[in-house]
Amino acid sequence: MKLSTTTRAAVLTAALAGSLSLAACGASNESGGTGSAGTSSAEQLSGDLVGAGSSAQQAAMQAWQAGFNSQQPGVNFSYDPVGSGGGREQFLAGAVDFAGSDAALSDEELTKAADRCGASGVFELPNYISAIAVVYNLDGVNDLNLTPATVAGIFNGSITTWNDPKITADNPGATLPSTTITPVHRGDKSGTTKNFTDYLAKAAGDVWTAGAVEEWPTAGGEAANGTSGVIASVGGGQGTIGYADESQAGDLGIANIGVGDTFVAPSPEAAAAVVANSDRVEGRDDYDFAISVNRTTTSADEYPIVLVSYHIGCVEYDDQAKADAVKAFQAYVISEDGQKAAADAAGSSPISADLRNQAQTAVDAITAAA
Amino acid sequence: MTATRSAPPETRGLVEQSRRLPRLAPLGLFGLGALAGVAVSALTGFSVVLAVVYAVVLGTLAVYVASRSVEGTRKALDRLVTCVVTTAFAVAMVPLVSLVWTVLSRGLRRLDGEFFTSSMLGVVGEGGGAYHAILGTLIITGLTAVISVPIGLLTAIYVVEYGTGRLKKAITFLVDVMTGIPSIVAGLFAFALFAIFFGPGVRLGIMGAIALSVLMIPVVVRSSEEVLKLVPNELREAAYALGVPKWRTIIKVVIPTAIAGLATGVTLAVARVIGETAPLLITVGIINGTNLDPFDGRMATLPVFAYYQLTQPGFPPEFAIDRAWTAALILIILVMALNVVARLISRFFAPKTGR
């Protein structure tokens, strides 16, 4: 079969034209930075601001980007949710301007940070706080109380049915079925697992002996990928129990966790409260607000299973524009507006006034090298 | 036949052996068997799955037994195989239909104008779109194809037409090795390669294209090789006999003969990489705004976009999850379009076959 060159060309042209016409119109919500010009009177900045790290912060980061861009439309902001480890590594290698991380820098990483940031060191701000709920799916049970030792027993596999004496002891008067418990844990390495196991190790150390780890340490139970995977697995089974960000729990049952003599349900306020009343990690720089969360709190206003995710950056940047951009961004993130935006978009817990004042000192200190 | 009764019995046997079931009989028999199957399942406690299983098994049996008694064992076997093959096809369609149905029913919710014209810059919660990701995927996949198809095709031609001795063996072997590269390793490789020259923070569209090429080239080579081998040697020999040089034989005879298969192979290869997520996570990253320059900075791509929208949906999660399914639907539509192009190519460029 012979075909004229023109017909062949026509096919190609049509294909090209199709893709070009799509390219030509541009994104309707992007109007070259002037459309959503800021109403704030602050000095207008420009340049790039690049962050990378925790994927847990992705949804909040999206909200912060939206808010920050409306103040500073000239700054080209991007955040790559590569994971906390990757974020810290890229930050220390100088590849990104700041990192989002579910864990503070380790001592080893701090020595590397000295090369990256010079003598003035790093800032670490606990800007993203999220309560981790113990979620379950069990027909007919709408209210569930669990002490730390019971939670640890369920997740290490020593409590296997819902009518186990230890669970009934926590829930006097409730009728619990004899359904088998299927504990669901994260199959991927995650800061959520690290914080959850840290809680178990500190609050129920005699039952939970595997320590605080990012990768689920024991065999058995069901493994799921990511918070959405845990929610899907818990929701998809019967007699399942797992741990996930409180904001994502949806229709699932949420257990009240034993704190002191009472049982506390996760809430943004209780999560922020426990972080505010926790001690800083000792031996750190002035602006390094790494926190050791008080998992064994006995206050009924506090909920101890929280994920704390940091923003990590340099106190001193080589470049003035960079320093200004980081400073402006962090100032926005810790502001009430910024925290509210994150709470609306990601269900996080806004930081307390004390934490804000503390963080403000770090933000004020961000400068460019002379 | 004007045969008389005195015709020799052999002839008669040969002619009359073709006693056949009437045309629609197998269908009717199958239906009867199937009805019996449904009845059996109804007696033993009704469930749709069991009913279908019983129906198919009994239907097939009915056809086989009837055919065996009327038409003999060979015919019966043929009918049995027909039933089995058709059933297998139907069985395979079940998950495929379920999958398409799932994607369609969830993806159509956000398949609106805004999805195609808007990016995610400054979008929180509802709204937003994948304009940036659609273009990013088109650009990166296009680059990948531009890199992979010539290399893959030439390699296949080398292996089938030119290659001799040790180099051919080595290349065949190495292409096999390449098919075994896990996608995430391809991403790590591309990343390490660029990190040497541009430092560890580098994220470029072209890095993604190279990572995907590492995955795509072996698929192109393997499928093209398979297809080129099927071109009958008589065609090549005829061309040589007419004094046509080898390279012109390849371009004018071998490739056009094989073009339909080549196009299918390339389309499959593109399809293989267009939905690849893991390497792009590492090499291209994600941004919320539009970036159309594959040599400058991060780009958004549909699979990565869908992955993050699904796994990090924010609060409330419904909006992001809807966006993710729609992104998946668009990926499928894109590949569908590619398929049409491949079909057009094979229709326009293939020589008419003898039959």
Next chain:
Amino acid sequence: MTLTTAPPEAPRPKRRVGDRIFAGSATGAGILILLVLAGVAVFLISEAWPAVTAPAGDIPGGDGLSAYIAPLIFGTLLAAVIALVVATPLAVAIALYITYYAPRRLAAAMGYVIDLLAAIPSVVYGFWGIAALAPALVPFYVWAEDNLGFIPLFAGPASPTGRTMFTAGLMLAVMILPIISAISREVFSQAPALHREAALALGATRWEMIKMAVLPYGKSGVIGGAMLGLGRALGETLAIAIVLSASGGITFNLISTSNPSTIAANIALQFPESTGLDVNTLIASGLALFVITLAVNMLARWVVNRRADFSGAN
């Protein structure tokens, strides 16, 4: 099948310029592949080396590299084998149905639909797997535990969510089905018409014709397609990561919640939050996957080459 006598060769005496350029660029492409692969190999080995030489206690799990990788290799092979065992016969049947059984008009459309399914991104398969496939299989697992529990494969206890090795294998089978069937279809439809018609003319039934003329001719193509499918099954990352509940060691129990992970899924799940030696360990497991796929492919080559007489260009 003795249709070739001597391998065809271009006229020897005068090699034209065009020939030289064409042969040169074809060779060049082949050599480029060699270089890329060398690059990948160097990268893999150099990155995996620290994990190989590290003391056993430093490797995640604390029992050394082989103890870390062994269950992963097992899981990878198990999932891929389930997929291949389920998908190959179905794919061949589909290909035969489309090429020789389906009504002519429908056949093209059906082929098109199957082709499209090869294109669905693995993330989508993963979410379909967890949203539709896994829940649908739960009743079967419960039934299997009760009635087939004496077979170790179905020992149970049955997973309440259906996210088991069996589900993962089935999902992989669905994923590779279009790949195998597309290639098989291509090969079956290329079976020489003369052979087919000769068989029919001799009074063969349709199945006998397929058995005698089509299947022998298409065998190497089917195996090639199966190997491409196997390559995808072995290296499949995100779909497995989403669907499989990977929380156990080596076990043949296909229907419980504790399953071995696969290499690729494990890399995807652990990589983002890993640093230092953990990364090296993951890359070492990637190297293992590389070697496994290589071995499988070599085996396939060997099988195909034994039947090489059937390819036209030999």
